[in-house]
Amino acid sequence: MKYKTFQTIILISSIFLSIGGCVTSKPSAENNTNYTISPPVSNNKMVHVNGTKIVDGNGNHIKLKAVLLEGWLMWNGTLWGAGLTSETKITQRLEKMAGKEQTELFRTAIYDHFITEKDIEMIAEIGLNTVRVPFNHTILEDKNPLEDYSARGWKYLDNLMTWCERYNIYVVLDFHSLPGGQGAFVSDPEFINVWHSEEHQQRTVDIWKAIANRYKDRQIVAGYDLINEPDAPTGKNLVDLQKRIISEIRKVDKLHMIILEGGNFSSDFSMYDSPLDGNQVYGFHTYNFFTDETDVKNLEKLSELAKKQNVPLWNGEFGAHKLSWIEDQLELYENPKFPINGWTFWPWKRVSENSNRYRNLAKIIPGDDWKEVAKGISDLFGPSNKITPEFTKKAMDSFIEAVKAENIVYDTEVKDLLKKY
Template identity: 40%
Template sequence: MRSPPLPSLAVASLLALAVASCAPTPWEPTGGDFTPPAEPGPFIHQDGTRLVDGTGAPIVLTGVNLGGWLVWEGWIWGGGWQSQKDMVARLQRLLGPEEAARFVQRVQEEFIREEDIAELARLGFNSVRVPFNHTLLEDDATPFVYKDEGWAVLDRLLEWCEAHRIYVVLDLHAAPGGQSPFYMADPDSTKLWDSTQNQERTVALWRAIAERYRDRQIIAGYDLLNEPSPPNGEALFLLYKRVAAAIREVDPHHLIILEGTSASSDFSMFTRPVTFNQAYSFHMYTWFGDPRREELAKYRALSERHGVPMWNGEFGENSLEMLRSTAEMYVDPANALAGFSFWTWKKVPNNSAHLVGVTADIPQWTKLIKWVESDWNARPTVEEARAGMDQFFEAARLENCDVNAELVSALRVR
């Protein structure tokens, strides 16, 4: 959704004067805020409007998203616009709950492997943003109880990234209830904003993550909510305050990353930073016009006004030339970004340029994923579905994928 029409010139001028007269300042402690540590420790952290590493050297996080792995989006696998729970329900209908659960486990084990992380490093990227569903760690039927097998997935990823020196941004893409009504948030009928318990679960989940990983230097930051769609800006600000306070109780060192509303393009609810050691993250997709320069100027102004870094958490799904020119803007020192994370690392190719394409001929998988998309498509047999899953995981192995050298070059990571 876009912003409503701009007010008249006279009203706009009055608004501009009002904003200028009460311009917010960088974070300062107020009642209930936690005091920053005396030393930042060996972690990536905020230094004014830039990020620096544990030695104090400036660092720009240039990386990719690991979309379609720990939270599902049907189109990434060649299907449609389904949420994870809808896809799981369809697989349960075809195969039964046990086989559907085994497929979930195989996705976690096989869609992204250590070879993917090694290739990211070889290509010159230095970070990954890791979208995850809360259900990786906590089943809705047993709230506040965290799953050992979910922790094992994240632990294994961090070990790979430590081995290959790839920083990690953990991104809660699908909070309890869903922070938006859109498929990528895996929403329920009762959203995050409609339920006190869902909000309490979100706060507790982030506290548990921070407590477990407080000493892991390979984690660059915690991205608290992907593209939230609250009833109003105050609701988002207050929830962020609660989550940040819970994290700071156990982890004073890791960077906290906040996204705005309207697909992470509207930051008007932030009159000041929420916590110390914070960054903002905007997303930018250019499907309707080309507002990139105006949007970047807006984000740069916010960064300077609040004295915090601005990072691009998602962009992509466009032509090679559009992606090339966008990356050029992002690395331009005049825009003063703390980096970017391309969407996404691996997918079944569509009409947009792919970075790593699952390009093998996989007819039985295609039949399965198209039926998962819609009953209008042919229903596979159980045997075809099982064969299709095997085809998909084999085709998704990095050695069987197409790495797009032109797009790697366009992203300007070297």
């Protein structure tokens, strides 16, 4: 999720990333000239598309009504009360305050406790039927000094699948941070972003193929959201990489639905002249941090594209606004004139900031010690030397308690509103 109030900062960062990337950029080794669209599969028992509708394995129209499980397998400082900070920066600042080993133990604790079966049970009780699950490439690549990342990442995703099967909650797998990053917001230790590195593109393709091969038989998986909010230099760069990913996925999994996002924070789909797959959805995002206006004009434009190409729309993120705006957006998503097949509220839970303007579904209530550590994460000049490793460890432990499902607190008005739809 991106805060558009920081678009200028992000734009400047994009320029520097592009300059840095171009110095060592390599052209794609993949030639999409012979790309062939995979046709729809008859009698598909997975969630799939039928014209402009999403249907279940029995062919019944369904709307995927979801929450975003960000802050778990993909960290975001805005969810933790630490400002507009990436997972990389959070990690670096925590290592400075607590040391590498303690930070790695904290990471494991977040993975173990931020999302558990209890969270999935609570989501089901609200009446939602889907979770969109952001993940960082690091959880599926073996780069962890203390533990095999690959084994750890699969373990958490496997557990999630099992919980969701128990509570009839569909899973959308969302590649939120590609090797090197796909935009200025999601910084990555590997500075050259994916658009300027053939190696990073190939790793992205390989990860998706591994995911598809592992979960090809899981009916609880609703779809593969290939690239979150891509910020490619050109539309062709984006489409070419998506084609590469789809080609490899279809070698091992011909059934699961593909979700494609566009540019400009997943609001611009002008690069798509035609569908890239016979079982695909366009996943758009909606935020407005400046006014109370809804995005009717963009929805009309997207709907025209979807109807022309006979492809469904799905809202992959919206929220961070007043209650009245959230309700207005939900009304639009339910309007039958738009081929929108559900929505995703951002996020499931977070540390509340300016809760009157930016309403939350579930609040994480951290202690004062974590607030001090969060300042150290977000501060421009880094943490104060007064924050000791002992203090940071105590704050980390208290934050882990605060994020547990049994300790979060609902905004009942938001909860009731989502249940209504």
